[in-house]
Amino acid sequence: MEGKNYINGDWTTAGDGVIDVMNPATGEKFGTVPNGGEAEAKAAVDAASAAFGTWSKTTVYERASLLMKWHDLLLEHKLEVAEIMTKEMGKPLAEAIGEIEYSASFISWFAEEAKRSNGRLIPATKEGKRIQVLKQPVGVVVSITPWNFPAAMMARKMAPALAAGCTFVAKPAKLTPLTAVRMYELAEEAGFPKGVINLVTGSASKIGRVFTSHPAVRKLTFTGSTEIGKELMKQSADSMLNLSLELGGHAPIIVCEDANMDLAIEGVMASKFRNAGQTCVCGNRIYVHRTIVEEFSQRLQEATAKLKVGNGMDEGVQIGPLVDQDGYEKSARHVQDAVEKGAKVLVGGDGKAENGAYFYNPTVLINATPDMLVMNEETFGPVAPIMAFDTDEEAVRLANDTRFGLAAYFFTDSLSRGTYISENLEYGIVGWNDGAPSTAQAPFGGMKESGIGREGGQEGLEAFLETKYISIKL
Numbered sequence: 258m259e260g261k262n263y264i265n266g267d268w269t270t271a272g273d274g275v276i277d278v279m280n281p282a283t284g285e286k287f288g289t290v291p292n293g294g295e296a297e298a299k300a301a302v303d304a305a306s307a308a309f310g311t312w313s314k315t316t317v318y319e320r321a322s323l324l325m326k327w328h329d330l331l332l333e334h335k336l337e338v339a340e341i342m343t344k345e346m347g348k349p350l351a352e353a354i355g356e357i358e359y360s361a362s363f364i365s366w367f368a369e370e371a372k373r374s375n376g377r378l379i380p381a382t383k384e385g386k387r388i389q390v391l392k393q394p395v396g397v398v399v400s401i402t403p404w405n406f407p408a409a410m411m412a413r414k415m416a417p418a419l420a421a422g423c424t425f426v427a428k429p430a431k432l433t434p435l436t437a438v439r440m441y442e443l444a445e446e447a448g449f450p451k452g453v454i455n456l457v458t459g460s461a462s463k464i465g466r467v468f469t470s471h472p473a474v475r476k477l478t479f480t481g482s483t484e485i486g487k488e489l490m491k492q493s494a495d496s497m498l499n500l501s502l503e504l505g506g507h508a509p510i511i512v513c514e515d516a517n518m519d520l521a522i523e524g525v526m527a528s529k530f531r532n533a534g535q536t537c538v539c540g541n542r543i544y545v546h547r548t549i550v551e552e553f554s555q556r557l558q559e560a561t562a563k564l565k566v567g568n569g570m571d572e573g574v575q576i577g578p579l580v581d582q583d584g585y586e587k588s589a590r591h592v593q594d595a596v597e598k599g600a601k602v603l604v605g606g607d608g609k610a611e612n613g614a615y616f617y618n619p620t621v622l623i624n625a626t627p628d629m630l631v632m633n634e635e636t637f638g639p640v641a642p643i644m645a646f647d648t649d650e651e652a653v654r655l656a657n658d659t660r661f662g663l664a665a666y667f668f669t670d671s672l673s674r675g676t677y678i679s680e681n682l683e684y685g686i687v688g689w690n691d692g693a694p695s696t697a698q699a700p701f702g703g704m705k706e707s708g709i710g711r712e713g714g715q716e717g718l719e720a721f722l723e724t725k726y727i728s729i730k731l
């Protein structure tokens with residue numbers, strides 16, 4: 258597949274040659290995209306800037322109707338787009354189809370929600386004064402997105418931005434640009450006017466520098482690592498960009514003594530092994546009450562041993578390859594470090610890395626301790642370490658003992674215990690008996706070094722609106 262960039266309504270191959278896109282399940286080349294840089298990023302931002310005046314004045318009903326056309330086209334073509342995704346990043350096809358549906362749900366939700374970007378009229382203290390509050394689009398929006406959800410991370414930025422009346426430039430991850438290219442082709446078919454949506458693939462640092470320094474850009478929305486998020490925040494200081502940052506996580510899972518064991522196993526499997534553990538909300542460390550840790554570990558081992566590993570295009574595969582060699586080595590390093598520090602492997606603990614394809618087997622570790630790498634950093638792989646705890650207070654303390662604060666999960670049937678835990682976890686997203694809380698109508702985002710701002714929900718629209726106060730003297 259030969260992908261192109263989309264700038265000012267034209268498909269272009271401009272750039273410094275091409276970037277190869279590899280299939281991580283086979284190690285073979287799947288396609289190419291242009292290796293864009295400063296000139297291409299600048300042209301895209303210029304186009305978005307030129308289109309902003311007209312687009313921002315269209316009615317929200319007009320914008321919503323275009324978004325709904327895009328939504329329908331995406332669902333009509335969901336199998337085709339999902340296959341591209343599986344081939345460029347490895348996730349099982351069923352999960353890729355699920356991601357396209359999830360992406361479409363953000364498009365339709367924001368198409369509706371933007372119709373309620375209401376302002377307000379506040380009672381004044383003096384006669385003859387009117388205090389008016391308006392919501393207006395923030396301006397040109399640039400987005401940088403990662404490879405683990407090539408469709409959804411872009412859709413949940415692009416849909417609210419466009420619905421709010423902003424124009425948009427996307428830079429998808431180098432590893433997974435082709436899903437974005439196909440989504441843009443469908444968006445073009447839906448009929449977005451020239452310059453309103455633009456796509457640039459290529460050098461992250463060069464494109465990123467233009468994004469953070471071009472005077473027409475007003476907002477940067479980023480999903481990726483905390484490290485790069487901090488870098489972009491520093492770069493954005495001079496232009497005082499409005500920022501939304503969805504950064505790394507290190508999600509704890511707490512399984513209380515009164516947990517419904519079936520629900521806990523189901524929730525942990527869903528949270529831990531989705532996308533082979535490569536999501537920022539994946540459970541990374543599991544704290545289980547000492548009285549049930551043996552039963553829980555055994556059941557998790559049995560469920561994990563049944564997972565089918567392989568090429569995501571093959572029927573029934575539940576765990577695809579890790580996206581690249583670095584990802585594979587990180588999982589292997591975390592397991593090795595844990596074993597050296599006293600953990601025991603119940604299942605997995607090994608993998609197969611040959612010919613550019615990196616499969617790590619789903620792994621369950623017991624006797625994890627707080628000094629292990631796996632209990633301190635995001636693994637981003639299919640490794641589930643289990644540690645026993647004795648009191649709820651201890652579990653919450655261990656869960657909060659990190660600089661991250663994206664997602665946390667716990668399992669209990671007790672209302673008072675669940676209230677205590679949910680209110681004391683320092684996390685932006687909390688799943689109570691629920692391993693899969695993400696949904697378009699709810700605010701998704703992190704506390705602490707997991708980021709700034711929320712995507713989805715009313716908050717996800719607010720992120721693309723400026724608040725203007727107009728004081729009127731009659």
Ligand code: ADP
Pocket residue numbers: 401402403404405428429430431461462463464465466480481482483485486488489
């Ligand atoms: P991940 O490991 O999830 O890809 P990264 O933070 O490395 O996390 O990358 C997330 C996105 O940020 C990708 O699209 C990547 O190309 C981009 N990126 C990486 N480095 C930079 C940079 N210096 N400036 C701008 N974007 C960057």
